[in-house]
Amino acid sequence: xxxxxxxxxxxxxxxxxxxxxxxxxxxxxxxxxxxxxxxxxxxxxxxxxxxxxxxxxxxxxxxxxxxxxxxxxxxxxxxxxxxxxxxxxxxxxxxxxxxxxxxxxxxxxxxxxxxxxxxxxxxxxxxxxxxxxxxxxxxxxxxxxxxxxxxxxxxxxxxxxxxxxxxxxxxxxxxxxxxxxxxxxxxxxxxxxxxxxxxxxxxxxxxxxxxxxxxxxxxxxxxxxxxxxxxxxxxxxxxxxxxxxxxxxxxxxxxxxxxxxxxxxxxxxxxxxxxxxxxxxxxxxxxxxxxxxxxxxxxxxxxxxxxxxxxxxxxxxxxxxxxxxxxxxxxxxxxxxxxxxxxxxxxxxxxxxxxxxx
Amino acid sequence: xxxxxxxxxxxxxxxxxxxxxxxxxxxxxxxxxxxxxxxxxxxxxxxxxxxxxxxxxxxxxxxxxxxxxxxxxxxxxxxxxxxxxxxxxxxxxxxxxxxxxxxxxxxxxxxxxxxxxxxxxxxxxxxxxxxxxxxxxxxxxxxxxxxxxxxxxxxxxxxxxxxxxxxxxxxxxxxxxxxxxxxxxxxxxxxxxxxxxxxxxxxxxxxxxxxxxxxxxxxxxxxxxxxxxxxxxxxxxxxxxxxxxxxxxxxxxxxxxxxxxxxxxxxxxxxxxxxxxxxxxxxxxxxxxxxxxxxxxxxxxxxxxxxxxxxxxxxxxxxxxxxxxxxxxxxxxxxxxxxxxxxxxxxxxxxxxxxxxxxxxxxxxxxxxxxxxxxxxxxxxxxxxxxxxxxxxxxxxxxxxxxxxxxxxxxxxxxxxxxxxxxxxxxxxxxxxxxxxxxx
Numbered sequence: 113x114x115x116x117x118x119x120x121x122x123x124x125x126x127x128x129x130x131x132x133x134x135x136x137x138x139x140x141x142x143x144x145x146x147x148x149x150x151x152x153x154x155x156x157x158x159x160x161x162x163x164x165x166x167x168x169x170x171x172x173x174x175x176x177x178x179x180x181x182x183x184x185x186x187x188x189x190x191x192x193x194x195x196x197x198x199x200x201x202x203x204x205x206x207x208x209x210x211x212x213x214x215x216x217x218x219x220x221x222x223x224x225x226x227x228x229x230x231x232x233x234x235x236x237x238x239x240x241x242x243x244x245x246x247x248x249x250x251x252x253x254x255x256x257x258x259x260x261x262x263x264x265x266x267x268x269x270x271x272x273x274x275x276x277x278x279x280x281x282x283x284x285x286x287x288x289x290x291x292x293x294x295x296x297x298x299x300x301x302x303x304x305x306x307x308x309x310x311x312x313x314x315x316x317x318x319x320x321x322x323x324x325x326x327x328x329x330x331x332x333x334x335x336x337x338x339x340x341x342x343x344x345x346x347x348x349x350x351x352x353x354x355x356x357x358x359x360x361x362x363x364x365x366x367x368x369x370x371x372x373x374x375x376x377x378x379x380x381x382x383x384x385x386x387x388x389x390x391x392x393x394x395x396x397x398x399x400x401x402x403x404x405x406x407x408x409x410x411x412x413x414x415x416x417x418x419x420x421x422x423x424x425x426x427x428x429x430x431x432x433x434x435x436x437x438x439x440x441x442x443x444x445x446x447x448x449x450x451x452x453x454x455x456x457x458x459x460x461x462x463x464x465x466x467x468x469x470x
Numbered sequence: 471x472x473x474x475x476x477x478x479x480x481x482x483x484x485x486x487x488x489x490x491x492x493x494x495x496x497x498x499x500x501x502x503x504x505x506x507x508x509x510x511x512x513x514x515x516x517x518x519x520x521x522x523x524x525x526x527x528x529x530x531x532x533x534x535x536x537x538x539x540x541x542x543x544x545x546x547x548x549x550x551x552x553x554x555x556x557x558x559x560x561x562x563x564x565x566x567x568x569x570x571x572x573x574x575x576x577x578x579x580x581x582x583x584x585x586x587x588x589x590x591x592x593x594x595x596x597x598x599x600x601x602x603x604x605x606x607x608x609x610x611x612x613x614x615x616x617x618x619x620x621x622x623x624x625x626x627x628x629x630x631x632x633x634x635x636x637x638x639x640x641x642x643x644x645x646x647x648x649x650x651x652x653x654x655x656x657x658x659x660x661x662x663x664x665x666x667x668x669x670x671x672x673x674x675x676x677x678x679x680x681x682x683x684x685x686x687x688x689x690x691x692x693x694x695x696x697x698x699x700x701x702x703x704x705x706x707x708x709x710x711x712x713x714x715x716x717x718x719x720x721x722x723x724x725x726x727x728x729x730x731x732x733x734x735x736x737x738x739x740x741x742x743x744x745x746x747x748x749x750x751x752x753x754x755x756x757x758x759x760x761x762x763x764x765x766x767x768x769x770x771x772x773x774x775x776x777x778x779x780x781x782x783x784x785x786x787x788x789x790x791x792x793x794x795x796x797x798x799x800x801x802x803x804x805x806x807x808x809x810x811x812x813x814x815x816x817x818x819x820x821x822x823x824x825x826x827x828x829x830x831x832x833x834x835x836x837x838x839x840x841x842x843x844x845x846x847x848x849x850x851x852x853x854x855x856x857x858x859x860x861x862x863x864x865x866x867x868x869x870x871x872x873x874x875x876x877x878x879x880x881x882x883x884x885x886x887x888x889x890x891x892x893x894x895x896x897x898x899x900x901x902x903x904x905x906x907x908x909x910x
Contacts, residue, residue: 159564163557261653271662271893272602272655274582278900289901290586368552370582372655374682375552412557415547426547427507434508 115463131313148302153295161294166367168408169301170359175388175400176305176312177355182386183395184316185348186328187237191249193381194256195353196360197373198226201266203361204275208268215280215287219304219361226357227350229256234349238342241331253382260373276370288365297366304362308355313397315351324348325395356385391444393453402452406444411437497539497815499804500566501526504548504558504575510683511550511708513738514789518576519545520780521793527772527779529801536804539814542566548580550708555580563591571804571821572596574796578656586901588613594822596803598796599624599732599755603659604893606855608826609905611894615825617799617847618755619858619881621731622889625660625703626881627860628729628753629667632701634876643672648699650690650706650714653679657705660731662893664703666885684710691717704730711739719746726751729862735872736788740865748867751875753860756795756844758872760786764794764839788863788872795844803828826851851908858886 115136122128132138156165174196181187202222206213213221233252237245260266267275279289286292287300315321323344326334335341364371371377384407392403411433418429448455462469503522506515526541535541544565546558555575563570572594575581581601588595589612597605597616605614619627632647633639649664651657661677668675676697678690684706691714694702702723706714711734718728726749730739735752760769765786773782784790807816807824816824831846845859862876898905 159560163560167553272578272582272658274655276582276586276900279902290590368556368583369586372552372579372582374654375579378682416561419546426505426545430508430547430549 115460115466117464131310131317145306149299149306153299156294156298158294161298162367164409164412165298166301166362168404169298169305170362170367171385171388171408172401172404173301173305173308173362174356174359174385175392175404176309176397177352177357177359178385179389179392179394179396179400180312180316180324180355181348181352182389183393183399184321184328185324185345185352187234187345187348188242188246189249189352190246190379190382190386191233191252191256192356192385193377193379194253195226195230195356196363196381197256197260197377198229198353199223199357199360200364200371200377201260201275201373202226202357203365204268204277205266207278207280207365211278215282215365216300218280219358219365222361223354223358226360227354230349230353230356231346234346234353237345237349250379250382253379257373257377260377272372274370274372275364277365280365289369292366301362301366304358308358309397309401312351312355316397320344320347320351328395387441391441391451393451396451396453398456399451399453402456406440406452410440496535498566498568499536499539499541499816500544500562500568500570501541501800502544502546502558502562502565502570502573504555504573504577504580505545506548506550506576508547509549509551509708510685513712514708514733514736515550515576516780517736517738517784517787517789518793518796520778520784521790521795522574522797523779523793524768524772524785525794525797525801527777528768531771531775531777532767536801537808537814539808544570548575548577550577550579552577552579552583556583559584559587563593568816569593569818571816571818572800572825574598574800576600578602578659579654582655585611585614591818592822593818594803594825596796596800596825598792598799600656602897604890604897606853606890607894607905608850608852608854609894609908610898610903611854612906613822614854615828615849616855617828617849618845618856619860620855620886620890621659621705622663622886623855623858623881624731624753624860625663626667626886627858627879628703628731628862629664629671630879630882631729631751631860631862631876633671634879636700639671644674645701646674646676646697646699647701647703648676648678648694648697650678650680650687650694650702650704652684652706652710653681656707660703660705662889663886666889667882670882670885680706680710680714683708685713687713687717691721691723694718694723695721700727702728704728704734706730706734706739711736712742715740715747715750716743718750719743725749726864729753732792735863735865737784737870737872738787738789740867741870745867747865750865752863752865752872754788754863754872754874755859755861756791757842757861757874758786758788758791758863762840762843767839768794791843795840798838798840799828799830799847802830802834825849825854851906 117134120135178192181189199222202225203218206218236248267273277288280287285296287296323339326339327344388403388407393399414433418424419426505519523543526543530541544562546562548555548558570593574596578601581597584595595614599619601616603620603622605611605616606620633642664675680687680690704714730752732753740747740750772778803824804821806827807820808814810823811820828849835843845857858881860879861874863872864875866873
């Protein structure tokens with residue numbers, strides 16, 4: 113009843129090509145964004161920002177980036193952790209070499225640097241596919257982490273190989289470092305996610321996105337109809353790495369502030385982000401966010417529920433949490449192999465027909 | 471209907487639990503304990519966490535807390551992971567009426583993470599014998615404490631022990647020393663000192679990193695077989711330690727030339743290797759074993775009442791004792807803080823003042839039931855790490871116990887102090903800190 117597009121006539125091409133053609137969708141998204149931008153900042157504290165919202169936003173951005181590559185272009189990648197490390201270390205080098213550079217520009221440039229590295233490691237994708245490509249990107253993961261751990265130049269020859277973020281401000285507000293206010297950090301990351309989420313949504317609907325999907329669905333057929341694999345695959349790698357690099361940069365500068373490459377950007381991060389994409393839904397922008405939400409929030413929720421709510425011992429809670437996460441992932445994938453985004457779509461279809469399903 | 475009842479029950483429980491916890495009327499001291507009882511570092515994390523918890527339980531059982539204020543230890547599982555460590559820190563820092571009084575992260579990665587945050591939140595961090603070495607400079611790191619010694623003290627102490635066995639520092643010249651280290655901030659910590667010492671004494675330093683978590687070391691030990699170093703030092707943690715000892719045994723490297731640091735020398739590290747681990751050495755800063763009056767009291771009053779955090783048989787293991795002494799020093803700092811403030815209603819910033827003036831001498835140790843257990847510690851506003859003296863213990867595989875074989879080894883202050891000053895100054899410059907004034 114509430115969710116029905118009857119009576120919404122599209123009289124212009126613009127209306128027909130809108131991102132959200134159904135008015136209810138549009139309003140829901142606008143309301144959600146308004147709450148995220150205008151209401152949430154007044155309520156966040158250190159815990160909510162540092163433990164919940166920042167990882168959610170940053171992993172959301174990384175999952176979005178990986179989804180472009182895996183979900184839209186069909187090129188599997190296990191190098192996400194390594195590419196995030198490129199973003200983080202690019203930020204560190206930029207911030208320490210050019211102290212007057214604006215932090216927002218640093219994040220964008222770090223994304224750009226990662227895009228270049230991504231294209232380089234994307235080159236094998238022109239020759240190899242599927243599992244073999246996964247192995248090639250796995251090599252990128254290990255090589256990049258090894259590189260940042262081995263070559264002193266990247267961490268300015270600090271004794272321990274740790275990098276820590278210098279303090280930077282934007283509009284007179286401290287964004288990085290320990291003195292930054294939680295709402296500033298939150299809004300900074302949210303702005304990046306919202307802006308680049310919108311860009312991604314538009315890119316995947318346009319010519320470039322359609323090329324990616326053509327390659328994903330059948331590369332030979334795509335080539336026959338005039339899609340050039342070289343440009344298409346490499347642009348997907350570039351786009352994807354740009355997003356992943358920005359996520360890595362934000363992870364270092366805003367969220368953690370001090371990192372150690374082997375620990376924060378290990379292979380487990382690559383898998384985590386890949387799982388976000390698979391559980392959320394391949395080839396869906398919303399799915400990236402849902403997957404990130406599920407994998408970031410669920411463990412924290414389970415932990416707080418079991419330790420503070422039920423009073424379980426932390427160690428027991430941890431074991432149960434690992435168990436439950438595994439069960440939930442399996443459960444979701446059995447119920448809906450196409451991910452959370454597909455579940456949401458089915459739910460919407462049901463709402464459209466409700467209360468008179470046929 | 472059933473499900474609904476269960477849900478209501480769970481909800482009621484979830485609401486009731488925090489209320490029940492805050493019902494105590496006396497002032498309560500919240501001490502978060504970031505533990506890791508899961509993951510590849512659990513073998514090292516569990517005994518430490520147990521020792522840390524048991525001492526607080528003993529005080530609660532025996533004395534009703536510290537000067538009448540009950541201690542509430544809040545355990546939070548980090549799995550030795552930085553992001554989970556941050557979550558734990560943020561989750562626990564405002565708990566209880568006192569707020570978190572002091573953190574003991576037991577992880578170099580989490581320590582580095584918390585060092586800048588602690589300054590802003592004004593909560594002291596007690597990185598006992600680990601973490602950032604230059605935090606020993608209290609003028610630049612007012613909130614960080616790393617007694618009784620730093621990794622650089624330890625590295626130098628280990629070199630001095632090797633020199634003593636070789637018959638003087640002069641004999642080190644031309645020798646080869648291999649450092650097998652966890653390829654992380656923790657493992658890299660001693661390199662700077664060892665490089666300086668290698669230059670000073672003319673020995674050759676070979677660096678052999680082992681990647682997290684350290685289960686695969688075949689290549690490393692093959693290299694050692696080829697290099698034939700005279701000494702092997704190890705900076706390992708968790709599973710890495712036992713694998714290294716096994717590999718050393720399998721290439722028949724002489725165990726009495728293989729020294730682990732003070733985080734690489736506990737029962738779990740050598741027991742899996744069996745008899746071949748006999749003679750393995752490690753640094754330490756306290757005595758092993760359960761033969762102290764305090765241990766008897768813990769066995770009596772904590773384990774006797776069924777409130778022990780671990781297994782009774784494991785009381786007195788090296789890392790258990792490490793957790794115990796960490797708790798003892800923490801409590802002494804809290805007592806000092808109460809003495810300074812003249813009340814037991816202290817906050818984190820008072821505990822910092824307590825640490826600044828922490829003084830635990832041999833007489834006090836004996837009073838606490840730990841005679842001749844460790845060295846006297848005396849901190850000051852400027853010196854946050856002291857005394858830096860190193861003990862060397864050796865594993866006796868027959869008796870299945872560690873024995874202290876060398877004590878009172880002093881580190882080479884001439885080399886370390888300038889390095890600490892240099893590193894602390896670099897941090898101060900990076901983080902825009904003006905060193906605070908210290909009177910003493």
